Amino acid sequence: MSPTGKTRQTGPDRLRDSVLAGDLSFLLARANALTLAAANAALAEHGLKARSYSVLALAADGTRPTQRELAEFLRLDPSQVVALIDGLERRELVERRTDPADRRANVLVATDAGRALFARAQASARAVELGLLAAVPPGDHERLAHLLRTAAGLARPLP
Amino acid sequence: MSPTGKTRQTGPDRLRDSVLAGDLSFLLARANALTLAAANAALAEHGLKARSYSVLALAADGTRPTQRELAEFLRLDPSQVVALIDGLERRELVERRTDPADRRANVLVATDAGRALFARAQASARAVELGLLAAVPPGDHERLAHLLRTAAGLARPLP
DNA sequence: TATTGTTATACTCTATAACTATA
DNA sequence: TATAGTTATAGAGTATAACAATA
DSSP states (O other), rough: OSSSSSOOSSSSGGTTGGGGGGGGGHHHHHHHHHHHHHHHHHGGTTTOOOHHHHHHHHTTOOOOOBHHHHHOOOOHHHHHHHHHHHHHHHHTTTEEEOOTTOOTTHHHEHHHHHHHHHHHHHHHHHHHHHHTTTTSOOOHHHHHHHHHHHHHOOOOOOO | SSSSSOOOOOOOGGTTGGGGGGGGGHHHHHHHHHHHHHHEEEEEEEEEEEEHHHHHHHTTTTTBBBBBHHHHOOOOHHHHOOOOHHHHHHHTTTEEOTTTTTOOOOEEEEOOHHHHHHHHHHHHHHHHHHHTTTTOOOGGGHHHHHHHHHHTTSSSSOO
C-alpha cells in the first residue's frame, strides 16, 4: 500500500492511524469542515453560503418561520439571524412580515425570485450531498441520514 | 405523536420536517455544533478545548508530528498551530524539538505531565463519544466510525 | 414582568501576506 | 528556489449586554 517501501512516510497521512482518527468528535469536525468548504464553494456562484442557503431554504418552503425559530433551529444567535436576513432582504429574495398573531415577531417568507434562486442553489447543494453519499453503499443512505438526524438532535434513536 | 392535538405547534421543533432536515450537509453541521459544544464543556475542567485536545492527543501518542503535519491533519492554518502549541508549551504539557533530519522543522512531543493530562482528558472526551453512540445500535458503532472516517477523507469507501 | 427583534461591542476564529532560517 | 515556522493584521464568525416595541 505504501508507494515506496523504504522511504520514511511523511505528510499528514502519517497521522491517519493516530488515536484521533478513532475519535468520533474529531471525525465529525473534520467531515464537517470538508463538507462546509465544498458547500460554500458550490453555493458561491449563487451568491450564497451554507448559512444564507439554510435561511433561504426555510423561507422558501412556506413554513413561515419566526426569527427566533430560525435562530434556535440553525443554532445561531438571534443577532446573527438579523444580519443574514438583512443580506437576503437587500437582494429581494426574502421579506419580513410581522406576525399578526404576535406583533413583536417577524415571519420570514421568500419572494418569487427567492424561490427561483433556491431551486437553482438546491441543485448545486445536491452535488455536494452526492459527494458525501458516494462513500456509502446506496442501501445505507437512509440509515446514514437517520444517524445524522439523531446526532443533530432532530430524531429519536432507533429502538 | 404531537403532544397536543389542536394547539398550533410552535418553537424550532416546528421546522423539524423542513427540507433542511433532509440535507446531509446541514445535519452534519448541526451534529458537529452540538458535539463540539459538548466536547468543549467536557474538556474545560482540564483547561482544554477540542482544538488543544487534538494537538495534545497527537503529541501524546508518540507519533512526533511536525507542525505542518498537524496543520494539514487538523485542517488548520500553520499560524494557528503556532498559537495552539504556544499555549500547551507554556503549561509544559508539550515540547518543540527541532527535527534532526530537517532542522527547519519542529517535532512535537508531550511531557510526562502532558501525557498524564491527556489520559484524564481522554476519559472526559469518551463521555461525549458515548453520548453520540447512544443514538446508534451497538452493532453499528464500527460502521458509523468508518462512515465518518470516509467522510473525513481518512479512509476509502467500502467496496 | 417577559419576550422579539435590533444594535453595539468585544472576543474568538480564520485567512493572508511578509519575514527568518534552513534546505 | 522552495519550504518550515513565525509574526502581524485584517476579516469573518460568535457571544453578551442593552434597548424599543409588544405581550
